[in-house]
Amino acid sequence: MLPVHLRLAEIFHINMTGPLTIEEAKELQYCLRENARYCWDCLMIQNQSVLAGATHDHEWQLELQRKLEVLRLTGRVPKV
Structure with a gap:
C-alpha cells in the first residue's frame, strides 16, 4: 500500500x-x-507480462516482474 x-x-x-x-x-x-x-x-505491466508468457519470453517476463515490484513499492514505474 502506498502513502x-x-x-x-x-x-x-x-x-x-x-x-x-x-x-x-x-x-x-x-x-x-x-x-x-x-x-x-x-x-499495463500485468498485460505485458501475460504477453511475455504467451510468447515464452522469460527474460522480458522477469524484467516486467521487477518493474511491477518497484511500482508496488514506490508508486512509479522504473525507467529502463
Whole structure:
C-alpha cells in the first residue's frame, strides 16, 4: 500500500463526518489521480507480462516482474 492510498482512506473518513475543505478536496483529487495512474501502470505491466508468457519470453517476463515490484513499492514505474 502506498502513502497516497492511506491518505485517500483518511480523506474518505473525513468526508463521512462532514464536507471537505477546499484543501482536502484538492488533495482528494490528487490522490484519485495518483491512484488511477498507479492502477493503469499495474494493469499495463500485468498485460505485458501475460504477453511475455504467451510468447515464452522469460527474460522480458522477469524484467516486467521487477518493474511491477518497484511500482508496488514506490508508486512509479522504473525507467529502463
